[in-house]
Amino acid sequence: MSVRLFNTASRSIELFEPLDAEGRSVKMYTCGPTVYNFAHIGNFRAYIFEDLLQRHLEIRGYDVQRVMNLTDVDDKTIAGCKRCQVPLADFTQQFKDAFFSDLDTLRIKRAAHYPAATEPKYIERMIEMITELQSQDVAYQAEDGSVYFRIARFTKYGQLAHLNLDELRPSGRIQSDEYEKESVGDFALWKAWVPDDGDVFWESPWGRGRPGWHIECSAMATSLLGPQLDIHCGGVDNIFPHHEAEIAQSECITGKQFTKYWLHCAHLMVDGQKMSKSLGNFYSIRDLLERNYSGREIRYALLSVHYRLPLNFTLPGLDAARSALERLDAWGERLRLFASDTPPALGESPAKKRFLEALDEDLNISGALGHLFDWVRESNRALDAGSLTPAEAARVLADFTSLNSILEFEPEAASVPAEVLALVQQREAARSARDWALSDELRADIARLGWQLKDTKLGPQLTRG
RNA sequence: GGCGGGGUCGCCAAGUGGUAAGGCCGAGCUCUGCAAAAGCUCUACCGCGGGUUCGAUUCCCGCCCCCGCCUCCA
Numbered sequence: 003m004s005v006r007l008f009n010t011a012s013r014s015i016e017l018f019e020p021l022d023a024e025g026r027s028v029k030m031y032t033c034g035p036t037v038y039n040f041a042h043i044g045n046f047r048a049y050i051f052e053d054l055l056q057r058h059l060e061i062r063g064y065d066v067q068r069v070m071n072l073t074d075v076d077d078k079t080i081a082g083c084k085r086c087q088v089p090l091a092d093f094t095q096q097f098k099d100a101f102f103s104d105l106d107t108l109r110i111k112r113a114a115h116y117p118a119a120t121e122p123k124y125i126e127r128m129i130e131m132i133t134e135l136q137s138q139d140v141a142y143q144a145e146d147g148s149v150y151f152r153i154a155r156f157t158k159y160g161q162l163a164h165l166n167l168d169e170l171r172p173s174g175r176i177q178s179d180e181y182e183k184e185s186v187g188d189f190a191l192w193k194a195w196v197p198d199d200g201d202v203f204w205e206s207p208w209g210r211g212r213p214g215w216h217i218e219c220s221a222m223a224t225s226l227l228g229p230q231l232d233i234h235c236g237g238v239d240n241i242f243p244h245h246e247a248e249i250a251q252s253e254c255i256t257g258k259q260f261t262k263y264w265l266h267c268a269h270l271m272v273d274g275q276k277m278s279k280s281l282g283n284f285y286s287i288r289d290l291l292e293r294n295y296s297g298r299e300i301r302y303a304l305l306s307v308h309y310r311l312p313l314n315f316t317l318p319g320l321d322a323a324r325s326a327l328e329r330l331d332a333w334g335e336r337l338r339l340f341a342s343d344t345p346p347a348l349g350e351s352p353a354k355k356r357f358l359e360a361l362d363e364d365l366n367i368s369g370a371l372g373h374l375f376d377w378v379r380e381s382n383r384a385l386d387a388g389s390l391t392p393a394e395a396a397r398v399l400a401d402f403t404s405l406n407s408i409l410e411f412e413p414e415a416a417s418v419p420a421e422v423l424a425l426v427q428q429r430e431a432a433r434s435a436r437d438w439a440l441s442d443e444l445r446a447d448i449a450r451l452g453w454q455l456k457d458t459k460l461g462p463q464l465t466r467g
Numbered sequence: 468g469g470c471g472g473g474g475u476c477g478c479c480a481a482g483u484g485g486u487a488a489g490g491c492c493g494a495g496c497u498c499u500g501c502a503a504a505a506g507c508u509c510u511a512c513c514g515c516g517g518g519u520u521c522g523a524u525u526c527c528c529g530c531c532c533c534c535g536c537c538u539c540c541a
Contacts, residue, residue: 013471033541041541048541076539153538164470165537189538215539237541238471244539268472269535276534306490307480312473312534319479322491329490332505360481368481372489379489382506386497438500445502456504463504 005062007233008310008364010241010264011162015364020064020232021262027065029227030056031261032113033219033236033244034070037097038078040286043304043315044270044277046108048237050301051267051309051365053110055235057408058361068113069226071219072098074120075212080202090202091120104287107297108304109410115226119218127221128213129206131255132191140254143208144182147194151216153187156250162264163242189247190214216247220255223248229256238266267309273316290320298411299323305409308368326375331413333378336385337399342392353377354401361408374405418464422453426462429455 005018020028032052035041049070056066073079074094083093098118105112117124132149135141140155153159160166195203195210203210213221223231229252236245245264252260269276272283290300302323307313353373360370381398384390390398406412429444448455454465 035541036539045541051541163536166469187538235541239536239540241471242536242538247539267541269541271534274533303479310472311480314479316478318491322479325492326490329505336505366481368479368490369488370481372481375489379507386506433500436500442501454503456502457499458504 005059005362006364007263007265010266013164016263018059018263021230022232026063027067028059028232029230030059030066030068030233030235031219031223031227031231032068032070032234033240034072034116035097035101036073036076036078037094037101038076038082039097040100040288041097041104042277043272043285043287043290043300044237046104046110046287046300047270047304047313047315048235048267049105049110050108050304052235054305054309054361054365054367054408055233055265056111058358058365061358061404061408062362067227069115069117069223070113071222072101072116072118073215073218074098074118075202076215080199083202084198084200094118100288107287107291108301109297110301117222117226119213119222124218124221124225125204125213127225128217129192129204131217131221131251133207134255135191135251138254140250141191142184144184146182147209147211148182148190149192149208150183150188151191151247151250152184153189153250154185156254158253159187159246159250160242162246162249165242187243189216189243191217191251216244217251219244220248220251220260224252224256229258229260231261233263233265234261235265235267238268241266265309268312270304270313270315272314274314277315285315293317295320295324296414298414299327301410302327306367306371309365327411327413329375329378330411333382334399334402334412337381337395337402340385340390340392341395341399344393344396348394348397351377351397351401353380353398354405357405416464416466418453419451422448422451422464425451426455426464430462433457 006015007018008014009016019025022028030052032049035045052068052070056068059066072094075090079090079094083090086093119125132141135151136143136149140152141149142152143149191214192206192208192211193214194208195212199212203212223234234245234248241264249260271277272285275283277284287297287300291297299320300323303315303320304313306323306326353376356373357370357377360366360373363369377398381390381395385395425444425448429441429448432438432440432444445455448464452466456463456465
């Protein structure tokens with residue numbers, strides 16, 4: 003039971019060994035959202051991957067301390083609060099709230115900390131760090147008043163992304179107001195106030211301004227987790243320059259290797275194309291809830307593809323997720339009704355072992371789910387044949403429950419209105435009286451109230467819609 | 468141009484140097500007052516062309532196509 007993970011730094015799968023001398027504690031930092039809008043499913047693909055990683059490490063006995071930052075000041079948040087004519091904090095708060103609500107919808111386990119960039123203690127820490135970098139002469143203030151990191155002074159810069167900086171091709175994305183930099187690759191640590199920033203600024207040794215994006219992660223990560231992290235995650239697009247910058251800043255300050263394992267998830271596409279607002283294929287979680295998909299269905303769809311592979315998100319894919327989950331629901335329900343009350347001490351089943359071993363191998367979730375469904379079919383067959391004992395069923399159920407501490411696939415408890423429940427009872431009475439006409443009429447009544455009723459071997463079953 | 472990921476059944480997607488998991492959809496069967504649900508069963512020679520090998524989807528070379536990054540997008 004050793005976990006192996008693909009490390010972007012080495013471009014290979016490595017045995018996971020935490021820095022902690024005891025080998026138990028794992029420090030994990032995950033780049034969080036910029037709260038200028040509702041996070042989209044692409045963001046949540048990353049967060050669900052990180053959730054899977056945390057939960058799997060936990061089931062393997064590690065004590066994971068995870069931090070996720072909230073970027074609540076940047077160009078977009080400033081533009082947004084100006085547009086809405088509200089204070090920055092008010093503007094970002096609504097999206098912070100929405101973000102946490104979406105996390106719950108998707109059953110993503112909460113990190114230990116969600117530090118926000120504008121918290122005074124972190125602004126203070128960032129200023130301290132920039133001051134230190136300046137004293138080391140790796141940071142300098144340019145004529146525009148902003149402070150930049152001098153990448154020429156950090157020889158490792160570009161190593162994570164395997165980029166040769168001399169060969170970098172200008173991409174036209176360089177801001178025209180940054181011409182004061184010594185080198186185009188130098189990145190901002192502190193951005194000088196400009197009139198467009200309005201009342202968004204902090205006082206600093208370099209005058210009014212705000213922190214650059216990269217320094218916030220270095221400050222919050224080292225403040226909360228210490229100078230060295232075991233795991234640092236994000237989307238592939240963060241590798242360069244964001245994570246390079248974090249390494250440069252942090253290691254200049256601490257003198258230690260910043261992160262041991264860098265994990266990055268691939269992007270998500272929608273209907274085979276890059277998700278973008280202009281293509282109209284841009285989904286937030288609430289967009290999908292409005293289409294009557296549930297959080298766990300979205301979770302399944304986003305979780306079931308290996309994190310380093312591009313995930314093609316489609317609505318039919320969500321329908322497939324729904325069907326797959328219903329199969330698991332039916333299996334669980336069947337086991338529950340048949341299992342004995344006391345799970346036998348038979349130890350871990352081979353199926354559970356296979357599932358976890360698949361995840362050990364760089365989170366091979368597709369392989370793991372394959373084993374799960376094999377297990378579903380095998381135990382259903384045994385139940386059909388009458389060859390599964392109630393005690394064995396109890397063990398299967400116990401192991402499935404335990405795997406659900408990773409998957410979180412349990413059905414949502416639907417709250418059925420009393421009115422509907424009463425009709426169901428009346429119909430059951432009609433059915434036992436073999437009054438089929440009344441029975442069908444009652445089923446139609448129930449349908450009119452928005453519930454679909456199916457007679458299963460286990461009794462009437464209600465579903466919404 | 469540089470770097471990276473990928474092309475496996477209608478769709479999604481594992482995997483291995485020895486003739487290909489699983490899910491969805493579809494079909495058949497069982498069950499069933501009806502409807503449905505559920506369960507079982509069935510469905511692929513792995514982008515193209517070479518090479519290495521007794522044998523390649525799996526290794527090597529070339530090609531085609533898709534996606535991403537190249538200075539603040541997960």
